[in-house]
Amino acid sequence: xxxxxxxxxxxxxxxxSLMIVIYPYITGVVAGAFIxxxxxxxxxxxxxxxxxxxxxxxxxxxxxxxxxxxLNHLGHPERALNMLFTPNFVGPSMMSGFGYIYxxxxxxxxxxxxxxxxxxxxxxxQSMSGAKxxxxxxxxxxxxDATQESxxxxxxxxxxxxxxxxxxxxxxxxxxGFIFGAVKSVDxxxxxxxxxxxxxxxxxxxxxxxxxxxxxxxxxxxxxxEIPTETIKTMVQLLWAFFIFDFLFEMIEIAVHAYGGTEGxxxxxxxxxxxxxxSFWTMQVKILSVIxxxxxxxxxxxxxxxxxxxxxAPIVSFMLLAQxxxxxxNVVIGGQVMAKSxxxxxxxxxxxxxxxxxxxxxxxxxAPIVTLWVLSKIFPLWExxxxxxx
Amino acid sequence: xxxxxxxxxxxxxxxxxxxxRGSLKGSLLLLIPMHSDLFxxxxxxxxxxxxxxxxxxxxxxxxxxxxxxxxxxxxxxxCVADRKENHVPEGSYRTWVERYVIDxxxxxxxxxxNGGEDGYTHMRExxxxxxxxxxxxxxxxxxxxxPSCVQVCPVAATFKTPDGFVxxxxxxxxxxxxxxxxxxxxxxxxxxxxxxxxxxxWCYHRVSKGKLPACVNACPTxxxxxxxxxxxxxxxxxxxNSKKILKVLKKQLGNEPVLYYLGANxxxx
Numbered sequence: 057x058x059x060x061x062x063x064x065x066x067x068x069x070x071x072x073s074l075m076i077v078i079y080p081y082i083t084g085v086v087a088g089a090f091i092x093x094x095x096x097x098x099x100x101x102x103x104x105x106x107x108x109x110x111x112x113x114x115x116x117x118x119x120x121x122x123x124x125x126x127l128n129h130l131g132h133p134e135r136a137l138n139m140l141f142t143p144n145f146v147g148p149s150m151m152s153g154f155g156y157i158y159x160x161x162x163x164x165x166x167x168x169x170x171x172x173x174x175x176x177x178x179x180x181x182q183s184m185s186g187a188k189x190x191x192x193x194x195x196x197x198x199x200x201d202a203t204q205e206s207x208x209x210x211x212x213x214x215x216x217x218x219x220x221x222x223x224x225x226x227x228x229x230x231x232x233g234f235i236f237g238a239v240k241s242v243d244x245x246x247x248x249x250x251x252x253x254x255x256x257x258x259x260x261x262x263x264x265x266x267x268x269x270x271x272x273x274x275x276x277x278x279x280x281x282e283i284p285t286e287t288i289k290t291m292v293q294l295l296w297a298f299f300i301f302d303f304l305f306e307m308i309e310i311a312v313h314a315y316g317g318t319e320g321x322x323x324x325x326x327x328x329x330x331x332x333x334x335s336f337w338t339m340q341v342k343i344l345s346v347i348x349x350x351x352x353x354x355x356x357x358x359x360x361x362x363x364x365x366x367x368x369a370p371i372v373s374f375m376l377l378a379q380x381x382x383x384x385x386n387v388v389i390g391g392q393v394m395a396k397s398x399x400x401x402x403x404x405x406x407x408x409x410x411x412x413x414x415x416x417x418x419x420x421x422x423a424p425i426v427t428l429w430v431l432s433k434i435f436p437l438w439e440x441x442x443x444x445x446x
Numbered sequence: 447x448x449x450x451x452x453x454x455x456x457x458x459x460x461x462x463x464x465x466x467r468g469s470l471k472g473s474l475l476l477l478i479p480m481h482s483d484l485f486x487x488x489x490x491x492x493x494x495x496x497x498x499x500x501x502x503x504x505x506x507x508x509x510x511x512x513x514x515x516x517x518x519x520x521x522x523x524x525c526v527a528d529r530k531e532n533h534v535p536e537g538s539y540r541t542w543v544e545r546y547v548i549d550x551x552x553x554x555x556x557x558x559x560n561g562g563e564d565g566y567t568h569m570r571e572x573x574x575x576x577x578x579x580x581x582x583x584x585x586x587x588x589x590x591x592x593p594s595c596v597q598v599c600p601v602a603a604t605f606k607t608p609d610g611f612v613x614x615x616x617x618x619x620x621x622x623x624x625x626x627x628x629x630x631x632x633x634x635x636x637x638x639x640x641x642x643x644x645x646x647x648w649c650y651h652r653v654s655k656g657k658l659p660a661c662v663n664a665c666p667t668x669x670x671x672x673x674x675x676x677x678x679x680x681x682x683x684x685x686x687n688s689k690k691i692l693k694v695l696k697k698q699l700g701n702e703p704v705l706y707y708l709g710a711n712x713x714x715x
Contacts, residue, residue, distance in 0.1 A: 062556035064585070064632030065539045071623045071636065131621020131641035135601070138620055144602035151600035151624050240699055241594060241630035396632045398715050399556055 061400035070392035070404035073412040075125035077388045078420060080232045080254060081261065081381055082122050083158075085424075087229035088262010089115035090165070090221055092291070097172075097218040103290035106283075106439045107270055112169050113435050114266055117428035119162055124420050129412060150238045154231065161221070161228050168217040170195060173435055175207045176442050191434070207446060229258040242391045243320025244327070249309045250387075256302035261380040263295045264373035269428070271370045273437070282438075285362045289355075292369050296352035299376065303345050306383070319398065327394045331401050336386045344379035348372045507609050508675040509704070510682045511648060511659075512692070513584050516709045517669035520545060520582035525563035527664035531649065538635040540646040541586040541661055546713060549575035554713045583714050584670060586661070587612065587633045587646035588695060588703030595625035595634060595645075604643065610704065611650045616642040630696050631703075648672065682706075 093111035096104040104111075127133040140159075143152035174196050181192035199206075233254025236245040267288065274280045310328075313321045328336055351372045355365060395402045407413045520543055528534065528541045543562030547555040547570055555573055566582070593612045596604050603619040606612050619642035626634045626643065637644035649659035653672075657663075662670045673680035678687070685708060686692070692706040695715065707714065 060553070060555055062544075062558070065542050065558055065561045066626075066635040067632045071626050126622075129622070131623075131636055132619065135618070135620045138601040138603075138618060142601050142618070144599050146602070147597040147599065149598050149600040149602075149624070151598065151622065152602075154600070235624075239594075239598070239628050241628055392627070396630060397556070399554075 062397050063395040063400045063402050064397050067392075067395050067397070067402050070389055070402050072388055072392060073129065073404075074406050074414065074417045075129040075412045075420075077381075077384045078417055079122070079125045079129075080229075080258075080388075081384045082118050082125070082420075082424070083229055083232050084254070084258030084261045084380060084384075085265050086115050086119045086122065086161075086262070087225040087255070087258040088260065088264075089118070089266055090225040090262070091259055092263060092266055092294070093168075094218050094222045094225070095294075097214060098222065101290065103284070103286045105443075106287050107266060107291070109172060109435070109439065109443075110270065110437045111266060112165070112172060113431050113437055114269065114428060115262075116165055116169060117431055118265075118424040119165055120427055121420060121424050122158060124423070125417075128416065128420075150231070150235045154235070157224070157228050157231055161224050164217055164221050164224060168214060168221060169435070170197070171210050171214045171217065174199065174210050175202065176436065176440060178202050179442060180436075195434070211446075226255060230255045236387060236391065239391075241396060242394065243313075243318075244324055244391045244394050245387065246320075247309055247313075249305055253302065253305045253309065253383075256298055256305060257380045257383055259298040260295065260302050260376055263291060263298060264376040264380075267291050267295065268370045268373040268377065269425075271366060273432075280366065283366065285365065288365055288369055292352060292365070292372075293356045295373070295376070296349075296356045299345075299349065299352060303349060306345075307341075323394045323398050327390060327401060331393050332386060332390050335382055336390070340379060340382040340386055344375050344382060348375045348379065509589075509610055509648070509653070510673065510675045510686065511586070511589065511705045512671040512682050512685060512708055513705070513710075514669045514671065514708045515581055515583055515711075515714070517667045518543065518582040518584055519667055519669075520562060520566040521666065522563045522565040523664045523666060524584060524661035524670060525561055527660045528646070529563070531652075531660035532647075534644075535637060535639050538637065538644065540633070540644070541584065544583045544585060545570075546579075546581050546583060546711070547573060547577055548579040548711075548713060549573060550578045551575055579711070581711070583707070583710065584661075585631070585633070586705065587648060588631050588701065588705040589648060590701035590703050592700060592702050594628040594630065594699075594701060595643075598624045598628040600624060607650070611648060611653075612645075613647055613650060614643050614645060616640050616644070619643050630699050630701060 089111045092104060093108050093115065095101045096108035096111070123136075127136060130136060137155075139152055139155040143149070143155070145152060177192050177196045178200060179202055181189055181196065184192060230251040233251035236242075236254075237247055237250025239245045270291075271280070271283065271288070274283050313324055351368060354360065355368060355372070360368075389404050393401050393404065406417075408415055410416075522543060525539070525541055525543060532540055534540050539561040541561075542558050543566075544556055544558045545562065545566050549555070553575070555570060557570065562582070589610060589612055591610070593604075593606060596606055596612060599605075599619075600622060601618060601620055603616075604612065604614045604625055616637075621636050621642050623636060623643070626636060629645075634643055634645045636642070649657075649661075652659060659670075659672050662672045671681050671685070673682035675683050675686055677683055686706070690708055692708055693710045693714070694703045694706060
């Protein structure tokens with residue numbers, strides 16, 4: 057089919073902007089990081105214990121910014137709570153449950169953190185006074201109980217919370233995939249694989265983010281020798297495992313579309329060889345999937361030296377973080393570029409300085425990192441002596 | 447009535463307390479779901495009165511919109527009338543008219559500069575091959591019986607009226623744009639003045655007063671038709687019940703539109 061570029065007049069410009077690209081991105085990092093902490097807390101993966109606490113704080117620092125791009129995108133952000141007060145459960149609208157799921161997850165995450173840290177903060181606050189003491193009193197909910205029994209109780213509660221958290225974190229992100237996967241008017245989105253791909257890519261971005269920041273922070277603070285090789289190795293293997301399935305499903309989706317060869321595929325094919333060629337084939341698939349895939353395979357299966365591991369793992373992680381960002385772009389913007397007229401492409405040209413532009417996007421992606429730094433001043437990120445005693 | 451200001455001043459605390467208690471108790475009534483005998487009684491007493499107010503014919507209305515592709519001359523009067531009637535901001539379109547040109551090699555050329563609002567006064571000059579067919583296709587809300595936009599709206603700001611009109615409550619819409627994505631026909635947009643979702647309503651405000659939609663009223667050739675399929679004397683019912691072939695757009699999506707096209711080619715999407 058030859059596309060002679062006719063687009064319905066209301067659809068000439070993509071309406072969902074960069075904000076909707078980074079919203080699933082941020083949500084994905086949150087869900088992925090939580091899975092690492094759950095593996096440590098629920099499944100007792102020993103090698104992941106050193107990053108178990110870091111995973112939670114990392115998840116929280118991103119979770120706090122999930123709604124920022126959404127609120128910036130809404131035409132009436134002051135009415136955002138309508139989503140909680142008058143949710144459309146009759147439709148049902150796939151978006152209307154998001155407020156509830158995100159809220160439940162955030163509350164659970166905060167309680168999980170407070171419970172996990174309670175004993176340590178209680179011990180820490182003994183030597184504090186003034187405002188700092190007040191803050192720690194607040195975070196420990198006023199308790200001074202530092203007995204071993206209370207610690208055991210904390211661990212039980214944390215175990216239960218983390219166990220509930222796993223399906224909730226999966227729901228949170230699988231659900232974001234559903235928001236796109238349920239739109240039948242856009243062939244590029246309308247696939248049952250969409251929630252699965254979103255979930256897997258979320259795990260990839262979360263684990264990759266943790267590897268990058270774990271090694272990065274340790275390097276900057278000059279404590280890289282503290283990183284156990286086993287921990288990084290396990291995280292790299294975990295990343296590879298998730299990425300195998302992520303990449304597999306991304307390619308299966310295209311393959312099934314292509315083999316089916318429906319009318320929708322003709323539009324998708326034209327877009328993938330036209331406006332999306334660079335961002336999909338060149339970036340998402342060739343550079344940012346194939347290269348990390350091979351690198352992760354070698355790191356996971358071969359006995360590479362510690363230095364190689366610590367050098368290559370963050371680079372690969374960075375590439376995969378970029379891969380997931382490109383994937384979000386290709387889904388969100390790509391789906392809108394493939395115009396509903398089936399005869400052409402819509403356009404999307406983000407400006408640097410505009411309400412939903414590039415500058416704001418960068419700020420929203422940097423804000424969680426700054427938040428992580430602030431939170432690290434309050435919550436000790438790494439496994440302490442106290443943790444090891446228990 | 448004289449208000450004892452002195453009393454209020456003296457016992458301000460007590461007064462505020464009473465007000466607060468009263469409102470707390472009152473709000474409790476809203477929270478507790480009650481089986482209201484009183485309401486049932488009132489309903490029963492007023493039943494006959496309420497029924498007599500409803501015109502039995504009204505409940506049997508089955509509105510439909512028809513576009514006679516062969517009759518459209520692409521003058522754009524409908525678009526002008528619509529923009530004026532509904533105060534549609536420039537750059538957005540509640541309705542538009544597409545021009546289809548098909549050459550002898552079956553290449554389909556479609557355009558709609560400014561939504562066809564200025565009328566098609568010039569031929570397309572970029573088509574080199576001989577042309578075998580050309581026609582205009584007006585587009586507007588399909589008023590789906592299974593509307594995707596209503597399904598996806600997270601806050602239930604867009605809804606279907608009992609008589610089948612899909613409308614937007616602009617005082618409740620958050621403008622997330624999900625409906626804009628979900629509409630297969632591209633008829634929705636975010637109004638850049640109200641910052642809410644907007645779309646063609648088939649001039650619900652006019653129809654509910656017994657008038658025709660503004661675009662139907664403005665059409666000089668009768669290409670746009672509106673009426674009640676349950677009224678056998680209406681033009682739409684006569685066409686609907688005739689042997690003429692009607693087409694709806696993107697039927698495979700299952701939205702069940704009630705905007706019908708008469709004489710629309712296969713190429714019309």
